[in-house]
Amino acid sequence: MKSEPEQKSKRSKDKKRVFGAGIARGLRVTMKGLLGRAITTSYPEHKLVVSKRFRGNEFVWYPARCTGCSTCAKSCPHGNIEVVTRRGNNAYEVEKFEIDTGRCMFCGLCVESCPYDALCLGRGYELAKYRRGDLVLEKEAMQESEKRKPSGYFRPKIEKTLPAQTLLIERAGRKSRKKKESVP
Amino acid sequence: MEATETRTEPFVINLGPHHPSTHGVFRMRVTFDGEVVVDVEPMFGYLHRGIEKLAEGRTYTQIIPLTDRLDYLASMTNNWGYVMAVEKLAGVPVPERAEYLRVIVGEMMRISSHLLATGFLINELGAFFTPLMYMYREREKILDLFDMLCGQRLTYNYMRVGGVSHDPPPEFWPAVKRFVREMPGYIDEYEGLVTTNEIVLARTKDVGVLSKELAINASASGPFLRATGVDWDLRRDDTYSIYDRFKFDIPVGTNGDVFDRYMCRIQEMRQCCRIIEQALQQIPRGEFRARLPHLVRPPAGEVYGHIEAPRGELGFYLVSDNSIAPYRFHVRPSTMINLTTLRDLTIGWKLADLIVIFGSIDVVLGEIDR
Numbered sequence: 001m002k003s004e005p006e007q008k009s010k011r012s013k014d015k016k017r018v019f020g021a022g023i024a025r026g027l028r029v030t031m032k033g034l035l036g037r038a039i040t041t042s043y044p045e046h047k048l049v050v051s052k053r054f055r056g057n058e059f060v061w062y063p064a065r066c067t068g069c070s071t072c073a074k075s076c077p078h079g080n081i082e083v084v085t086r087r088g089n090n091a092y093e094v095e096k097f098e099i100d101t102g103r104c105m106f107c108g109l110c111v112e113s114c115p116y117d118a119l120c121l122g123r124g125y126e127l128a129k130y131r132r133g134d135l136v137l138e139k140e141a142m143q144e145s146e147k148r149k150p151s152g153y154f155r156p157k158i159e160k161t162l163p164a165q166t167l168l169i170e171r172a173g174r175k176s177r178k179k180k181e182s183v184p
Numbered sequence: 185m186e187a188t189e190t191r192t193e194p195f196v197i198n199l200g201p202h203h204p205s206t207h208g209v210f211r212m213r214v215t216f217d218g219e220v221v222v223d224v225e226p227m228f229g230y231l232h233r234g235i236e237k238l239a240e241g242r243t244y245t246q247i248i249p250l251t252d253r254l255d256y257l258a259s260m261t262n263n264w265g266y267v268m269a270v271e272k273l274a275g276v277p278v279p280e281r282a283e284y285l286r287v288i289v290g291e292m293m294r295i296s297s298h299l300l301a302t303g304f305l306i307n308e309l310g311a312f313f314t315p316l317m318y319m320y321r322e323r324e325k326i327l328d329l330f331d332m333l334c335g336q337r338l339t340y341n342y343m344r345v346g347g348v349s350h351d352p353p354p355e356f357w358p359a360v361k362r363f364v365r366e367m368p369g370y371i372d373e374y375e376g377l378v379t380t381n382e383i384v385l386a387r388t389k390d391v392g393v394l395s396k397e398l399a400i401n402a403s404a405s406g407p408f409l410r411a412t413g414v415d416w417d418l419r420r421d422d423t424y425s426i427y428d429r430f431k432f433d434i435p436v437g438t439n440g441d442v443f444d445r446y447m448c449r450i451q452e453m454r455q456c457c458r459i460i461e462q463a464l465q466q467i468p469r470g471e472f473r474a475r476l477p478h479l480v481r482p483p484a485g486e487v488y489g490h491i492e493a494p495r496g497e498l499g500f501y502l503v504s505d506n507s508i509a510p511y512r513f514h515v516r517p518s519t520m521i522n523l524t525t526l527r528d529l530t531i532g533w534k535l536a537d538l539i540v541i542f543g544s545i546d547v548v549l550g551e552i553d554r
Contacts, residue, residue, distance in 0.1 A: 025380050030377075053350065105249055106339075
C-alpha cells in the first residue's frame with residue numbers, strides 16, 4: 001500500500017513537457033473529426049444494405065425441394081426445428097415444418113447441412129413480435145414472397161444476384177489513390 | 185479546546201452487477217476506508233449459462249456457435265482455439281489457405297478487441313463515451329468485413345473443424361487491404377487523443393502496478409502479462425498455426441501499470457497490421473476446407489489446445505470417448521485468470537482508480553462466467 005505523498009512525487013516526475021500540449025494535440029484530432037463527414041446514418045429513414053451472406057432472423061423454405069429428411073433438425077444445436085412427415089405415394093410428404101426462432105441463435109448450421117438447398121436464411125432484421133408464440137415460424141409463413149427474400153449464406157447462386165453491401169470503409173475511409181487490387 | 189476523536193468505520197459498497205463500468209454483470213463488494221479501498225471481493229456468476237455442460241450434449245460442430253458466446257468481443261479467436269483443439273484431437277489436416285484466412289481474421293479480431301479495450305479505458309477515466317466513438321468507428325469497419333465474410337457481426341461461427349466455412353467474396357480483398365493501409369493512421373490518431381494527454385497520464389501512470397512475480401504466480405497472460413515486462417506470447421513461444429512464417433515484434437512494457445497495458449495494446453495493434461499485410465501477400469489459392477465426414481468422431485483421448493487470444497491465453501481442454509460429442513469440455517478463460525490479481529492490484533487505491541484498474545484488465549464476463 002502506497003502512501004499518498006509517494007504517489008504524488010512519482011507522478012510529478014513525468015511532467016517534463018509544457019502542461020496542456022498533449023491536450024491541445026488531442027483537440028486537433030477532435031477538430032478534424034468535427035470538420036469531417038458524418039459516418040452515421042439516421043436509421044429508420046435510411047437503411048444500409050446488409051451483407052450478401054447476412055444471417056437474418058427469418059427463414060425461407062422451399063416446399064418443392066424439401067424431402068423431409070430432417071438433416072436440418074439434426075444439425076440444430078438447440079433442437080429448434082420440428083419436422084413431421086407422412087408417407088405419400090413414392091415420397092415423403094412434409095406435414096409439419098416449424099422453426100422456433102425465439103430460441104434460435106442463427107448459427108446457420110441447418111442451412112449449411114441442407115442437402116437440397118431447401119432451407120435458406122433470410123435478409124430481414126426487424127421482426128419484433130408481441131408474443132413468443134409468434135416467433136415460431138410455420139410452413140406457410142416461411143415460403144418465399146415479395147417481403148421474404150433468401151440470403152446467400154451457403155447459397156452461392158443466390159449470393160451472386162444480391163446487391164453489394166454498404167461498407168463503412170468506403171464511406172468513411174481516407175482518400176486514397178485508386179489502384180487495381182488483385183484477388184488472391 | 186480539546187480535539188474530539190471521530191469514530192470511523194469501514195464502509196461497504198456493492199459495485200455492480202449493473203454498474204456501467206463493470207464491463208458486463210460483474211459485482212465487486214468493496215470495503216472503503218473513506219475513499220481508499222481496503223478490501224475487494226469479486227463475485228461473478230451472473231452470466232453463467234453452463235456452456236461447458238451444454239457442450240457435452242452437442243456434436244463437435246454444434247459447439248462452435250457456443251464458443252462464440254464465451255468472449256463475445258473476440259468470437260473469431262474463440263472459434264479458432266476450439267477448432268484447433270478438435271483438429272489436434274482428431275488429427276485433421278488444415279489446408280494452407282484456411283490457415284492464412286484464420287490468421288487474417290484472427291488478427292483483425294485482435295485489433296477490434298484492443299480498440300474496445302483502449303476505448304473503454306478513456307471511458308472509465310471519465311470521458312463518457314464520446315472518445316470511445318473513435319474506436320468504435322474502426323471496429324465497425326472490421327465488423328463490416330466479418331459480416332461480408334460470414335454473415336454476422338458479433339457471433340461469427342466462421343471456423344470449422346478442418347478449415348473455415350466460407351471463402352471470402354472477391355470484394356473482401358480490396359476492402360481488407362485498404363483497412364490495413366489506413367489503420368496505422370488511425371492508431372496515430374488515438375495516440376494523439378490519449379497517449380500524450382496529461383490528464384490520462386496523471387491518472388494511469390504508476391496506477392495499479394502489477395509486479396512480474398505476481399503476474400507469473402497468478403499465471404496471467406496476454407497484454408496484461410506483457411505490460412509487466414515478461415516477454416511471453418504463445419504466437420512465438422508455442423507457435424501454432426502458421427505464425428512462424430511472419431515477422432512481428434512482441435511489445436513488452438516495463439512498469440506493469442495501467443498506462444503500460446494501454447501502450448502494449450496500442451503497439452500490438454500495429455503489429456497485427458504487419459501480420460495481416462504479410463498474410464495478404466503470402467496467401468495461396470486452393471481449398472479452404474478439408475473434406476471431412478458430416479460428424480467428426482475423434483479417437484478416445486484428451487487434448488489441450490491453446491492460442492493467444494486478444495486477452496491472453498485461451499485454452500480448450502477436450503476429452504473424447506470416441507463418440508460424436510466430447511465427454512468433457514473445459515475452457516481456460518484468459519480474463520478470469522487475469523482477474524485473480526484484482527485484489528492485490530486495487531488495495532490502497534481510491535475508488536476512481538479502482539474503476540480504471542479493473543477496466544485495464546479488460547475482462548469480458550461471457551468468458552469468466554461461461
